[in-house]
Amino acid sequence: MLRFLILAVSLFATAAAGQTAPPVNVGAAVERPIVRAIRVSGTVTSPSAAVLSPSVGGLVAHMNVDAGDQVSAGDVLVVLDAELQTLELRRREAELQQAEAALADSRRRLDEAERVRSANAISESEIESRRATAVRDAAALAAARAAVQQQRSVVDRLSVKAPFAGVIGRRIAAVGEWVNTGDGLVELVATDDLRFDFRVPQEYFGDISMQTVVELESDALPGFAADGHIIAIVPVKDPGSRTFLVRAQVNGETASSVTPGMSTRGILHVDARRNGIVVSRDALLRYPDGRQVVWIIDDSAEIPVVRERQVQTGLMFEGLVEIRSGLDAGSTVVTRGNETLQEGQQVSIREQAPGGR
Incomplete structure (x- = not known):
C-alpha cells in the first residue's frame, strides 16, 4: 500500500512540475512605420458588360440561352430568321455567275479581235x-462579288454571338419578336477578372498609391477574405460625395466566389507617416475592466519567467x-499560451515568430 502511495505522490509531483513551465510562443516588439487602416465600402464590378443587339433587323427565330447561362466567346446566343436574307444571297450569287460569264465572253470576243487585227479584218x-465592254464587265464582276460578300455578312450577322x-x-x-438594329436581345456580363470598386474620401487621395495594400471582404459572403492589389486610382472626384474611385482586383480561385453587383468592404493600409512599436495582435489581452496587457519574457533567470x-x-x-506606451522595442512578448x-x-519557449508577429 505504501508503494502505491509513493508512486501516486511521485506522479502528482511530476505533473505539477510540468505545469509550472507551460509552453508558449513568443515574438518581438519592434519599431516600424505605422500603417493606418481606411475602411471603405464598394461593389464588385465586371470589366465587360453589354446589352447585345443585332446589326441587322429581323424576326427572332431561336433564343439559345437563358438568364444564368455561362457562355464562351463566339457562342451563338440568338438567331434571327434567315429565310429572306438567304434567298437574297442566292439571287446575288446568281448575278455573280452571270457577271463571270459576261466577262469571260467579252474577253473572248476581245481576244478574237486582237487575232484578226493584223489582217485588217476588223476596225480599230x-x-x-470590245475592250471597253471587257472593262465594264470586269467592273460589274467586282461589284457582284462585293454584293455577294456583303449579303453573306448580313446572313452571318443574323446569328448574334458572344463577344466575350x-x-x-x-x-x-x-x-417571334421583330427586332431592329440596336434593339436589345440579351445582357452579357463577364465574370473573369472582376474588380472591386470603392469610393474613398478625398482627404486620403495623397495617401493612396498603386502599392497600397488592400484587404477585401464581402457582405454577401461572410467567409470571404482576400488580399487585393490596386489596379486604378481615378483622380476625378465626385463633387457630391467628395470621394474618388479606387479599383482593386483579386486573382485566382478566390475571385471566382464573388459575382458582379455584390457589396464589398475594403481595408486600405496607408502609411501614417510615423514610426511606432508594434507587436502581434495575439499578444494583446483585454480585460472587462478596460485594462490591456501583454506578457513579456524575463530571461534573466535560468528558466524564463x-x-x-x-x-x-x-x-x-x-x-x-x-x-503607444508600456512596452519597449526589443521586448519579447508571449503570443500563444498567454x-x-x-x-x-x-515558461518554456516553444516557438519564436519573426519580429512583430
Whole structure:
C-alpha cells in the first residue's frame, strides 16, 4: 500500500512540475512605420458588360440561352430568321455567275479581235469597243462579288454571338419578336477578372498609391477574405460625395466566389507617416475592466519567467497592434499560451515568430 502511495505522490509531483513551465510562443516588439487602416465600402464590378443587339433587323427565330447561362466567346446566343436574307444571297450569287460569264465572253470576243487585227479584218473602233465592254464587265464582276460578300455578312450577322465569355444576365427579346438594329436581345456580363470598386474620401487621395495594400471582404459572403492589389486610382472626384474611385482586383480561385453587383468592404493600409512599436495582435489581452496587457519574457533567470505589462494601444493593421506606451522595442512578448499566465510564472519557449508577429 505504501508503494502505491509513493508512486501516486511521485506522479502528482511530476505533473505539477510540468505545469509550472507551460509552453508558449513568443515574438518581438519592434519599431516600424505605422500603417493606418481606411475602411471603405464598394461593389464588385465586371470589366465587360453589354446589352447585345443585332446589326441587322429581323424576326427572332431561336433564343439559345437563358438568364444564368455561362457562355464562351463566339457562342451563338440568338438567331434571327434567315429565310429572306438567304434567298437574297442566292439571287446575288446568281448575278455573280452571270457577271463571270459576261466577262469571260467579252474577253473572248476581245481576244478574237486582237487575232484578226493584223489582217485588217476588223476596225480599230470595234476593237476599242470590245475592250471597253471587257472593262465594264470586269467592273460589274467586282461589284457582284462585293454584293455577294456583303449579303453573306448580313446572313452571318443574323446569328448574334458572344463577344466575350461571361454569364447571361437577362433575356430581353423573345422568339417571334421583330427586332431592329440596336434593339436589345440579351445582357452579357463577364465574370473573369472582376474588380472591386470603392469610393474613398478625398482627404486620403495623397495617401493612396498603386502599392497600397488592400484587404477585401464581402457582405454577401461572410467567409470571404482576400488580399487585393490596386489596379486604378481615378483622380476625378465626385463633387457630391467628395470621394474618388479606387479599383482593386483579386486573382485566382478566390475571385471566382464573388459575382458582379455584390457589396464589398475594403481595408486600405496607408502609411501614417510615423514610426511606432508594434507587436502581434495575439499578444494583446483585454480585460472587462478596460485594462490591456501583454506578457513579456524575463530571461534573466535560468528558466524564463513572464511579467505582465499594462499597455496603451494605437492603430491595428496587418495582424499587428501599435503599442503607444508600456512596452519597449526589443521586448519579447508571449503570443500563444498567454491566456492563463501568472506573474513570475516559469515558461518554456516553444516557438519564436519573426519580429512583430
